[in-house]
Amino acid sequence: MDRSFMEDCEILDSLEIEKFPRNGKYKFKLHISIDQLGDTVYVPVILIRGANPGPRTTIAAAIHGDELNGTFLCYQMMQELDPTLLKGDLVLIPIVNVLGFKVKRREFIDGTDLNRVMPGKKNGLPGEVFAYHFFNKVIVGTDYLFDLHTASKGRINTLYTRANLDNSKVEQLIKYQRTPIVLHASDKTVKTLRKAAEDNNVTTLTIEIGNPNIYQKKYVREVLLGILHCMQDGLQILSSTRDFEFRSKTICRSSNWLRTTNGGLLEVEAELYDTVYEGERVAVIRDAFGHIIQEYFAPYDGIVIGIDRNPVSIPGDRIIHLGKT
Numbered sequence: 001m002d003r004s005f006m007e008d009c010e011i012l013d014s015l016e017i018e019k020f021p022r023n024g025k026y027k028f029k030l031h032i033s034i035d036q037l038g039d040t041v042y043v044p045v046i047l048i049r050g051a052n053p054g055p056r057t058t059i060a061a062a063i064h065g066d067e068l069n070g071t072f073l074c075y076q077m078m079q080e081l082d083p084t085l086l087k088g089d090l091v092l093i094p095i096v097n098v099l100g101f102k103v104k105r106r107e108f109i110d111g112t113d114l115n116r117v118m119p120g121k122k123n124g125l126p127g128e129v130f131a132y133h134f135f136n137k138v139i140v141g142t143d144y145l146f147d148l149h150t151a152s153k154g155r156i157n158t159l160y161t162r163a164n165l166d167n168s169k170v171e172q173l174i175k176y177q178r179t180p181i182v183l184h185a186s187d188k189t190v191k192t193l194r195k196a197a198e199d200n201n202v203t204t205l206t207i208e209i210g211n212p213n214i215y216q217k218k219y220v221r222e223v224l225l226g227i228l229h230c231m232q233d234g235l236q237i238l239s240s241t242r243d244f245e246f247r248s249k250t251i252c253r254s255s256n257w258l259r260t261t262n263g264g265l266l267e268v269e270a271e272l273y274d275t276v277y278e279g280e281r282v283a284v285i286r287d288a289f290g291h292i293i294q295e296y297f298a299p300y301d302g303i304v305i306g307i308d309r310n311p312v313s314i315p316g317d318r319i320i321h322l323g324k325t
C-alpha cells in the first residue's frame with residue numbers, strides 16, 4: 001500500500017495564520033485532541049490567504065460526521081477562489097467531526113452531538129473537550145462563519161438557511177444566499193455552533209444543504225454561489241468580477257416538526273418545498289394490513305422544509321418539518 005500523503009502534511013498546534021505569506025493557498029493539520037493509540041487527532045485545514053488584509057471568514061462542514069455536502073463545497077471553494085481577489089483570510093474546515101466521519105456517523109465517537117455542546121468544556125466529556133479545543137482554535141478570532149449541515153440520517157431536507165434574523169449583521173448576509181427558504185432560529189437554549197459563535201461576536205449563517213452521506217452537486221453549487229456573492233457584494237472581501245443573480249426566498253419566523261401520535265407505517269404525502277395550507281392532509285399512518293388508521297393535517301399555513309423518510313413509526317416520531325409562512 002502507498003504511503004499516505006496526509007502523513008507528510010504539517011501539524012500545527014494553532015492556526016498561526018500570520019506565519020503563512022499573503023496571496024496563497026495552504027493545507028495543514030490542526031491538532032485538536034489525542035486518540036486511543038496516542039496519535040494526534042487533527043482537523044484538516046485549507047487556508048486561503050488573500051493578497052490584501054481584511055477579516056477572517058471560516059467555512060466549517062461536517063460538525064455532524066455524515067454531512068458531506070459542505071465538505072464538497074470546501075473543496076470547490078479551494079479550487080475556485082483566487083487569493084489575489086481576496087481581502088483577509090478564508091479558513092476552510094471540510095471535516096470538523098473527524099472521529100464521527102471516520103466511522104460514517106453524525107455524532108462524535110462518545111455519542112455526543114458536537115452541535116449541542118458548543119463552545120465545549122475544557123474538562124468535560126470527550127465530545128465537550130473536542131468541541132472546546134475546536135471552538136477556541138478555529139472559531140474564536142473569526143469574523144464570519146458559514147456553518148454547513150444537511151438533514152440527519154433517515155430524513156431529507158430542502159436547501160435552507162437558518163439564522164438569527166433579529167441580528168442586523170446576519171440579515172445583511174442572507175439576501176445574497178440562494179436557498180429558497182430562510183428560517184429564523186435564535187437557539188436561545190440550544191448549544192449550537194451558531195449560537196456559541198454568535199455569543200463570541202462571530203456573524204454566522206447555518207446553511208442546510210440537502211441530505212447526509214452523499215454529494216448533491218447542484219445544491220452545493222447553489223450554496224457556493226450564494227457564499228461567493230455574499231463575499232463579493234455583501235462583505236466586500238472579494239473584488240467584484242462577476243454579476244450574481246438574487247433568488248427569491250420564503251422567510252419563516254418559526255417552524256415545527258409534526259409528530260406521529262399512533263404506531264404503524266407512515267406515508268408522507270407532502271413533498272419538499274410544498275406550500276401547504278392549514279387543514280390540508282400531509283400524511284397518513286396505515287396498520288400492518290394497510291388500512292389507514294390515522295390522518296395528519298397541517299396545523300398552519302407553511303412550507304415543507306424537511307421530511308422523515310422511514311415509514312416505520314411509533315407515537316412521537318417525526319413526520320414533516322413545517323416552516324410557518
Ligand SMILES: [Zn+2]
Binds near residue numbers: 063148
Ligand atoms: Zn448537521
